[in-house]
Structures are given as structure tokens and as C-alpha cells.
Amino acid sequence: MTAFPNVGIANRWAKQVVSGKIPACKWVRLACKRHLDDLIKSKNKDFPYKFEPKLAEKKIAFIELLPHTKGEWAMKRLSITLEPWQKFGIGCTFGWVRKKDGYRRFRESYWEVPRKNGKSAIAAGVALNMFANDGEFGSEVYAGATTEKQAWEVFKPARLMAVRSPDFIEAAGVLINAGSLEIPDEGSIFEPIIGDPPDGQSPHCAVVDEFHEHPTSALYDTMQTGMGARRQPMIFTITTAGFNIEGPCYDLRARVQEMLLDTVPDDELFGWIWTIDEGDDWTDPAVLAKANPNYGVSVYSDYLESQQRRAIQNASKQGAFKTKHLNVWVSAKSAFFNMEKWKACGNPDLNIDDFEATPCMMCVDLSSKIDIAARINLFYRIEDDGRLHYYCIDPQFYLPEDTVYSGDEKQVVERYQKWFNKGLLNVCDGYENDLNQIAKELIEDAQRVSLTEVPYDEWGGFQIAKTVDDAGYTSIKMPKTTKTFSPAMKELEAAIAAGRFHHDGNPILSWMIGNVISKTGKNETEFPDKEKKFKKIDGAVALLMGISRAMVLAGEPTGDEFYDDPIMVGV
Structure with a gap:
């Protein structure tokens, strides 16, 4: 024995x-x-x-x-x-x-x-x-x-x-x-x-x-x-x-x-x-x-x-x-994305330098000056299987120093500090995110990739859109509507399940993806939401804006694994 x-x-x-x-x-x-x-x-x-x-x-x-x-x-x-x-x-x-x-x-x-x-x-x-x-x-x-x-x-x-x-x-x-x-x-x-x-x-x-x-x-x-x-x-x-x-x-x-x-x-x-x-x-x-x-x-x-x-x-x-x-919390809502499948899509060896000839979008969600801001680098291309694949590599997140060390939301302050100490967060001096810094770093990184567009949220991104346009790149304002997000949510869900989505395992983005719940509307439309204020989804929103544009720019597919009509699905 x-x-x-x-x-x-x-x-x-x-x-x-x-x-x-x-x-x-x-x-x-x-x-x-x-x-x-x-x-x-x-x-x-x-x-x-x-x-x-x-x-x-x-x-x-x-x-x-x-x-x-x-x-x-x-x-x-x-x-x-x-x-x-x-x-x-x-x-x-x-x-x-x-x-x-x-x-x-x-x-x-x-x-x-x-x-x-x-x-x-x-x-x-x-x-x-x-x-x-x-x-x-x-x-x-x-x-x-x-x-x-x-x-x-x-x-x-x-x-x-x-x-x-x-x-x-x-x-x-x-x-x-x-x-x-x-x-x-x-x-x-x-x-x-x-x-x-x-x-x-x-x-x-x-x-x-x-x-x-x-x-x-x-x-x-x-x-x-x-x-x-x-x-x-x-x-x-x-x-x-x-x-x-x-x-x-x-x-x-x-x-x-x-x-x-x-x-x-x-x-x-x-x-x-x-x-x-x-x-x-x-x-x-x-x-x-x-x-x-x-x-x-x-x-x-x-x-x-x-x-x-x-x-x-x-x-x-x-x-x-x-x-x-x-043990069912009857007032709770379930996460929209399957996080076990999301984790399976991770590959820490993904490197931007290997994708310099692949079309790329740099998507920004800057709706709050005092909270987390996100920039997602999303590459997309049709692979040998005839399907559209996505590659999310080296996402960037920004927070004011005051929020990192003195923020009101104690549920995430300690988490922010750990991420900052690991080099995963860009911390801006003072009480607000430095939009000039975010724009400058985006334009510097754009020189390393084949940048097609910079989708930005209509509630905050306009503040760097002019800088992006003046640098010779194309900014695209993304309205926060189901027309923008419902097809993208369904496409990302399908891409994760089918192994068509690839990411480098960034823990901040993974956390945000796991925080997404859906406001389900009529005709089974989906819209990204969060259950509690401290459960941030800014990176997920930026990613979905990029998915929305990639679906349009890639054109209609021949398969049935993602959208039929990128404009009308989910409206």
C-alpha cells in the first residue's frame, strides 16, 4: 500500500x-x-x-x-x-x-x-x-x-x-x-x-x-x-x-x-x-x-x-x-468567445518581421483618456486552404501612470502593475493617455508593415486620425453599431473555432477577449459588451473593428466558414 x-x-x-x-x-x-x-x-x-x-x-x-x-x-x-x-x-x-x-x-x-x-x-x-x-x-x-x-x-x-x-x-x-x-x-x-x-x-x-x-x-x-x-x-x-x-x-x-x-x-x-x-x-x-x-x-x-x-x-x-x-448565477451572462479554443490559437513564436509583406491594419480604441487604450496589429491573408486567416501580433496597450498606481478600480490596479512590470503596458506620464505618443509609435511601427488602414472608434480615435492621414496613411472611422460589430463577432468566433485566427498569446488581449459578452438584438445580432466596468474589452473592440474591415477588403469568400455579405449580415 x-x-x-x-x-x-x-x-x-x-x-x-x-x-x-x-x-x-x-x-x-x-x-x-x-x-x-x-x-x-x-x-x-x-x-x-x-x-x-x-x-x-x-x-x-x-x-x-x-x-x-x-x-x-x-x-x-x-x-x-x-x-x-x-x-x-x-x-x-x-x-x-x-x-x-x-x-x-x-x-x-x-x-x-x-x-x-x-x-x-x-x-x-x-x-x-x-x-x-x-x-x-x-x-x-x-x-x-x-x-x-x-x-x-x-x-x-x-x-x-x-x-x-x-x-x-x-x-x-x-x-x-x-x-x-x-x-x-x-x-x-x-x-x-x-x-x-x-x-x-x-x-x-x-x-x-x-x-x-x-x-x-x-x-x-x-x-x-x-x-x-x-x-x-x-x-x-x-x-x-x-x-x-x-x-x-x-x-x-x-x-x-x-x-x-x-x-x-x-x-x-x-x-x-x-x-x-x-x-x-x-x-x-x-x-x-x-x-x-x-x-x-x-x-x-x-x-x-x-x-x-x-x-x-x-x-x-x-x-x-x-x-x-x-450554482448558476442567474443574473450573470456567459462569455461570448470560447477561451479554451482561443488559447489553442496562441503561438508565441509569431513575429511581425515575418509578415512585412502581408496586409496589415492597425486598429485603435481610444475612447477614454484616463483608462486603457488599445492598438491592435492585425494581419490578414487568404491561405492555401482558400480561407481568410488572421494574425494578431504584438498588440499595444496604454494607461496613464495615475491609473496604474492610484486607480479607483482595485480589481485591476494590481493586475495593471504586474503587466507594467513585465513590459506589457505602455505607461503615459500623468493623468491622461498621451495621444501624441500613441500616434507617433503607430506611425513608426507602420514603416515595418504593409499598412492598409487604421480603423478607429468614432468616440475617441478621431484625435489621432489627422496625424495618421498627414503621414500618408488611411484612417477609417468605425461607427459603434451592430452593422460594424455583429458580422465581426460571428466571424471571429468562427475563425477561432476553425483555427483560422492566430495570436501571440498576449495576456492583456486574452483577458479582454474573455471579458466580452454580447448584447443580442433582434435578428440575432451581436454587439460587444462587458458585464462589469472593470472587465475591460478595449483590445477586443479594436480587434473586432479590424476583423470588420478585413472582411470587406478581402472580398467575398468561396467557402461557407465566414460571412456571406460583409455589409448585410447581422444588420
């Missing part, structure tokens, strides 16, 4: 998910694939992380020593038995470490799991683990929520687990109080915390329960900023879906999705989302197991099917059923 049986169970489960033998949505598959891929990468000396099965096994084994506190298992005085999916989540969260010092890799762990799937027991076990079994002297652990009742949903079962585990109490020296657990000899404490806590805590672990109910990120931010003195802190978030897509939980969910899609890598974030896939029929009983990992264990099939039938028969119950039992 292997020395680490639970880790073996977790890894086998992950492989079965990736292979399709176990039903799971794409976010769970991607989480499993990331772990398995990283196990291979960790053999490379340049990869900064490694997986320590001993640490993962220790955390899993600790939780399985704790007693159940609810239901028939508690009545029978049984200890917790983690399911393979739970062993995987715990193992990943705590088993990955940094090679350079052995400290834990992940500082945030996000679990979005429907109701009745054992969330509270997992959260309580993690909290006790971090309180008394993580080697942290003077550990501070907090169960945070918006209300006292919700905070106790994690703390109460954890306290009861401790009360029913006398060996644990004695070994760790735990003092059980009415509203807290302490280890007096170390100064360690575990207690619930509510709402917007004052500064002063130094958390080793914060368990954030039902984050979807939090109207602001105040508690999360206070916990995170207080962790600076800890070597390997953890924010463990466990929640169902919700209705408020303007809230902090949905923002964190978006970060997890970007990380899993690898559009915005985040090496210190673990996360997964148990839900159904886009296109799944929510009324089909077959999808229940996909979204509910403890299907048939802690959440029974007859209960879920009865709830599903009630929702089908009563429209007023559909939103609650989808949200709480399928």
Missing part, C-alpha cells in the same frame, strides 16, 4: 475527471488538469513549486479524525470520511509548496459548491487544522460572515468537533470557551467574526462562509491585509452561487475562472466551481450529479429531483433552484 493512500485517491479521482469518466463541469475539469499538469511541470527545476504528498496526507488525515456534528452520521458518532473530491481539494490547497523555502503555495482557496454538499464540515475541519495543526505559533483563525448566525455556521460545528475530540483537546492544549477556542500556552485563538472588522487582527487563516452574501469586500480585504506577518496564511472561501453579480464574491469567482483558463495566471490561488456547463439543460435530472459532488452521499437524489420538479412547475422557484442547487 502506498505511504500516502489519500493522495493516491485524490490523484486518481482527478485523472478520472479529466478523462470524462466522472461527470464534472469545465471549471472542475480545469482545476484537476491544472494540478496534474503542475505535477509534470514540477519536475522542471525552473518551476517554482512542488507537491508534497506528506503535507496533503496530514491535512486529510486530520479532518478524517474529526467527528460528524449533523445528521445520521453524528447520531452514530461516526468520524468524517472525506469523499475523493474533498480529498483532492484539501490535498491541492495544502500540499503544494514553494521549492525555495517549503512554505505553502496557495494563499487563497475558493470552493463554490451547492447546498447540502458538506461545505460547513469541510470549512470547520480546515479552521481547526489551521488553528492547532499547522505549526503556527500564536495562530489566529477567524470564521467570518455577514451575520452572527452565519459566522456560527462554521464556528459552531468546529467547536462541537473539538468538544467531541478529547484526545485532540489534550494533545493541542485547547481551551473551549462559549464563543472561542484558545491554546493559552501559545496565544492561539479561533473565533467567529462578523461584518466589517476593525484592523488589528493578524490572521493565519480566515474562513469566509457564504461569501455571496457579502455586500462589500471589507471583511475579505481586512483579513488579507492583516496576514502580512504570517509566513503561509490562508483565506479559505466556501460559498454557493448568489444573485449579486456586482458583489465581491462574483469578482473572486471571475478571478478563479481567469486563473483556470490561464488568461490571468495566479499561482497563489486555488479554486474550483461546481456547476453545470453552458448549454446543459437544467431541467434534466442527469445534470444534478455534475453540479453536486456529494450527490447520493450527503445530498440525496430524490430530494434534488423533487426540488428540480418544483422549479420546472413553478417559475418563481427556478432562480433559487438554479442558484442554490446548480
Whole structure:
């Protein structure tokens, strides 16, 4: 028998998910694939992380020593038995470490799991683990929520687990109080915390329960900023879906999705989302197991099917059923472009110098002086397969220095700074983008390519159009209408799916493409939009303007893989 049986169970489960033998949505598959891929990468000396099965096994084994506190298992005085999916989540969260010092890799762990799937027991076990079994002297652990009742949903079962585990109490020296657990000899404490806590805590672990109910990120931010003195802190978030897509939980969910899609890598974030896939029929009983990992264990099939039938028969119950039992954010819209296929179109070896004889457009979206501005270099040509191919190489993005370092949108300021430090952002001095700088650099780069046009948005690009025209190039004003964008969105979608679109993997453009949703109009027209203000799409808009013009300049195709009439489709 292997020395680490639970880790073996977790890894086998992950492989079965990736292979399709176990039903799971794409976010769970991607989480499993990331772990398995990283196990291979960790053999490379340049990869900064490694997986320590001993640490993962220790955390899993600790939780399985704790007693159940609810239901028939508690009545029978049984200890917790983690399911393979739970062993995987715990193992990943705590088993990955940094090679350079052995400290834990992940500082945030996000679990979005429907109701009745054992969330509270997992959260309580993690909290006790971090309180008394993580080697942290003077550990501070907090169960945070918006209300006292919700905070106790994690703390109460954890306290009861401790009360029913006398060996644990004695070994760790735990003092059980009415509203807290302490280890007096170390100064360690575990207690619930509510709402917007004052500064002063130094958390080793914060368990954030039902984050979807939090109207602001105040508690999360206070916990995170207080962790600076800890070597390997953890924010463990466990929640169902919700209705408020303007809230902090949905923002964190978006970060997890970007990380899993690898559009915005985040090496210190673990996360997964148990839900159904886009296109799944929510009324089909077959999808229940996909979204509910403890299907048939802690959440029974007859209960879920009865709830599903009630929702089908009563429209007023559909939103609650989808949200709480399928983890569907009912107010959310899906991304328009398939990001897995977009990623497959990436080729970092693409070089502008190899395309000097290929027609090129430099498309600019400059609609805001104080926000991100984009210039897309789009090459296009008919390849040997008789189809129109596109090549997007070395896109340029601009931001004012003030926005990078003092911007109001905290969700992206840190991201901007990382991109700037990597040389991916051009930062203009002061409070506004320097349009003269953008125009000057465009004209300089134009000398390297066969520039046909400079499409620009009618709401801002006119400010550099004269400079472009005076330099002997052709600027084209692009009206922001469905006539411009609907055919282009459908063509780009088809080109990505067919492998006719090629890009160099620029992470800013990839992020923006992933942020595009569609305003669908009559006659199935599409128009690019974003779900939230901080989800920028400027580069995607510039790219679509270029696609729109390329469709016109290339003429009508002979195949049926893109437009029939570049002017009339989508009108």
C-alpha cells in the first residue's frame, strides 16, 4: 500500500475527471488538469513549486479524525470520511509548496459548491487544522460572515468537533470557551467574526462562509491585509452561487475562472466551481450529479429531483433552484468567445518581421483618456486552404501612470502593475493617455508593415486620425453599431473555432477577449459588451473593428466558414 493512500485517491479521482469518466463541469475539469499538469511541470527545476504528498496526507488525515456534528452520521458518532473530491481539494490547497523555502503555495482557496454538499464540515475541519495543526505559533483563525448566525455556521460545528475530540483537546492544549477556542500556552485563538472588522487582527487563516452574501469586500480585504506577518496564511472561501453579480464574491469567482483558463495566471490561488456547463439543460435530472459532488452521499437524489420538479412547475422557484442547487448565477451572462479554443490559437513564436509583406491594419480604441487604450496589429491573408486567416501580433496597450498606481478600480490596479512590470503596458506620464505618443509609435511601427488602414472608434480615435492621414496613411472611422460589430463577432468566433485566427498569446488581449459578452438584438445580432466596468474589452473592440474591415477588403469568400455579405449580415 502506498505511504500516502489519500493522495493516491485524490490523484486518481482527478485523472478520472479529466478523462470524462466522472461527470464534472469545465471549471472542475480545469482545476484537476491544472494540478496534474503542475505535477509534470514540477519536475522542471525552473518551476517554482512542488507537491508534497506528506503535507496533503496530514491535512486529510486530520479532518478524517474529526467527528460528524449533523445528521445520521453524528447520531452514530461516526468520524468524517472525506469523499475523493474533498480529498483532492484539501490535498491541492495544502500540499503544494514553494521549492525555495517549503512554505505553502496557495494563499487563497475558493470552493463554490451547492447546498447540502458538506461545505460547513469541510470549512470547520480546515479552521481547526489551521488553528492547532499547522505549526503556527500564536495562530489566529477567524470564521467570518455577514451575520452572527452565519459566522456560527462554521464556528459552531468546529467547536462541537473539538468538544467531541478529547484526545485532540489534550494533545493541542485547547481551551473551549462559549464563543472561542484558545491554546493559552501559545496565544492561539479561533473565533467567529462578523461584518466589517476593525484592523488589528493578524490572521493565519480566515474562513469566509457564504461569501455571496457579502455586500462589500471589507471583511475579505481586512483579513488579507492583516496576514502580512504570517509566513503561509490562508483565506479559505466556501460559498454557493448568489444573485449579486456586482458583489465581491462574483469578482473572486471571475478571478478563479481567469486563473483556470490561464488568461490571468495566479499561482497563489486555488479554486474550483461546481456547476453545470453552458448549454446543459437544467431541467434534466442527469445534470444534478455534475453540479453536486456529494450527490447520493450527503445530498440525496430524490430530494434534488423533487426540488428540480418544483422549479420546472413553478417559475418563481427556478432562480433559487438554479442558484442554490446548480450554482448558476442567474443574473450573470456567459462569455461570448470560447477561451479554451482561443488559447489553442496562441503561438508565441509569431513575429511581425515575418509578415512585412502581408496586409496589415492597425486598429485603435481610444475612447477614454484616463483608462486603457488599445492598438491592435492585425494581419490578414487568404491561405492555401482558400480561407481568410488572421494574425494578431504584438498588440499595444496604454494607461496613464495615475491609473496604474492610484486607480479607483482595485480589481485591476494590481493586475495593471504586474503587466507594467513585465513590459506589457505602455505607461503615459500623468493623468491622461498621451495621444501624441500613441500616434507617433503607430506611425513608426507602420514603416515595418504593409499598412492598409487604421480603423478607429468614432468616440475617441478621431484625435489621432489627422496625424495618421498627414503621414500618408488611411484612417477609417468605425461607427459603434451592430452593422460594424455583429458580422465581426460571428466571424471571429468562427475563425477561432476553425483555427483560422492566430495570436501571440498576449495576456492583456486574452483577458479582454474573455471579458466580452454580447448584447443580442433582434435578428440575432451581436454587439460587444462587458458585464462589469472593470472587465475591460478595449483590445477586443479594436480587434473586432479590424476583423470588420478585413472582411470587406478581402472580398467575398468561396467557402461557407465566414460571412456571406460583409455589409448585410447581422444588420
